[in-house]
Amino acid sequence: MNQMKLKAKSTPPGGPASAARKAASRKDASAAELDPVIHERMRLGIISALAVRETLTFTELKRLLEATDGNLSVHARKLEDANYVVCAKSFAGRVPRTEYRITSTGQRALERYLDQMEQIIRQTRGD
Numbered sequence: 001m002n003q004m005k006l007k008a009k010s011t012p013p014g015g016p017a018s019a020a021r022k023a024a025s026r027k028d029a030s031a032a033e034l035d036p037v038i039h040e041r042m043r044l045g046i047i048s049a050l051a052v053r054e055t056l057t058f059t060e061l062k063r064l065l066e067a068t069d070g071n072l073s074v075h076a077r078k079l080e081d082a083n084y085v086v087c088a089k090s091f092a093g094r095v096p097r098t099e100y101r102i103t104s105t106g107q108r109a110l111e112r113y114l115d116q117m118e119q120i121i122r123q124t125r126g127d
Helices: 002-010 015-032 041-052 058-065 069-081 104-125
Strands: 085-092 095-102
Touching: 041 058, 041 069, 041 085, 041 095, 041 104, 058 069, 058 095, 069 085, 095 104
Parallel strands: none
Antiparallel strands: 085 095
16 A cells, blocks of 8 residues: 555656656657757768777778768768868879868767767666
8 A cells, every 4th residue: 555655656747648758758859959960870970980080081981880882972971061070082002092080070069969868868767
């Protein structure tokens, strides 16, 4: 009987469904604030890899992320357009070499994104 009373006291007004909706709306509000440029899986992979390595070549990113040339190019361009990464093209002999580096803007955007994801995780777990 004591358990029932405790349970009744811990249930918010509007019942459990209301509590679930409120928790979901908090989570949705936070998820809506995530940077859409970074949130896409391939772009998150690119910027995360560049956050731990000073530079990566196109070939290294392609191998690391198991991406096609076209897919990697499109997503790298989106990050460039947002000024999150810079691209330097050169030649090694006659072979073209494309290197990417994260910018300070990209580093700050990734840190902000990770902070927001941690907040969503805490809210989901009820921490």
